[in-house]
Amino acid sequence: MSAPKRIAFLIDAIASPSAGTERQLLMLIEGLDRREFEPWLCVLKGSPWLSKSFDLCPVRVLDIESFKSPGAWMNVLRFSGWLRRERIDALQVHFRDSSLAGIVAARLARTPAVIAMRKNQGYWMNSAELRLQRFLNRFVDVFVANSEATRDWARRVEGILPERLRVIHNGFFGETRKAGDEAARRRARQTLDLPLDAPVAGIVANLRPVKRLDVFLRAAARVREALPSARFVIIGEGEERERLQTLVRSLGLNGEVRFTGRRMDVPDLLPAFDVGVLSSDSESFSNSVVEYMAAGLPVAATDVGGCHEALAGGAGGILVAPGDAEALGRAMVEMLSDEHRASHARAAHPRRVAEAFSRDRYLAAYAALYNELLKSTGRRASCS
Incomplete structure (x- = not known):
């Protein structure tokens, strides 16, 4: 049996588990079958909640507050070295700043697969940010939208080819309630x-x-x-x-x-x-x-x-x-x-x-995506 696939998830920060994207990511990390996948949570900035309350998997903090800070790009290079040393098979990036740091680091490290999430429709983006995003998109293997509407937006606005886009709806990890309780x-x-x-x-x-x-x-x-x-x-x-x-x-x-x-x-x-x-x-x-x-x-x-x-x-x-x-x-x-x-x-x-939108459907869709993607790109060799 092959070793578990090493998946790193990079997000700007997680101050609490209550926000939507953060909660979906935490539920994904918790639910992945550890016989198949070994997850790492990576964040640009740490938080008290993360240091005190999170124990689902190892955590790496990049210590990037702003890309204008003198040490930011040095920390991106350090992260690239870490991806290579830890033999990370796939990096999944969330949000704007994490996409910039993660895509650059992963390609320098020759990480086999890069996955970019599309969980909003760029309401914050100006024309310069859109141009940067389109440039970074060249170095992404697959994009995951959490709705068909956002998939269509990414095709129309970012110019992402249909074959590089997948839709995986958010999962619901609670219990449905009996009507009329x-x-x-x-x-x-x-x-x-x-x-x-x-x-x-x-x-x-x-x-x-x-x-x-x-x-x-x-x-x-x-x-x-x-x-x-x-x-x-x-x-x-x-x-x-x-x-x-x-x-x-x-x-x-x-x-x-x-x-x-x-x-x-x-x-x-x-x-x-x-x-x-x-x-x-x-x-x-x-x-x-x-x-x-x-x-x-x-x-x-x-x-x-x-x-x-x-x-x-x-x-x-x-x-x-x-x-x-x-x-x-x-x-x-x-x-x-x-x-x-x-x-x-x-x-x-x-x-x-x-x-x-069940938990099982959500987890199975991501597991299938990682397996399919790494089958086509190949995994990181056992030594650097």
């Missing part, structure tokens, strides 16, 4: 201090500009006009919190909106919702939408990234144009008022998640 609903509402009989619309999101929580709040104001007893929950933390709290006051929603901050018990809180909401301007494949579906919730979301792929056109979801608070508010009202849609979501959404 009144005890779970009651506990969640008590935890969040919500009335048991109020219509509740909730959102799970990092409080960053691209998530457009301002649109969610403006939509909430419209919902309250139609459903005066409605309540709204925001689960997440981030740089936008103070601005959003100011907006809550200006919209007169003081008593109706709950900010929970970052929570590690999100699955236990979702039964408090009657509808799950996504208000982002840009997504690739929303983990929050899949989490809502696993909880049997109807969904009101902006039509971004792979949302239509997740919902598959079912009656339990409504998609609206990004930035349209009026349309999102109408969708939320409809989902809060239409028992047929709610019933459809309770029955169909957990089944859809279990069939299309």
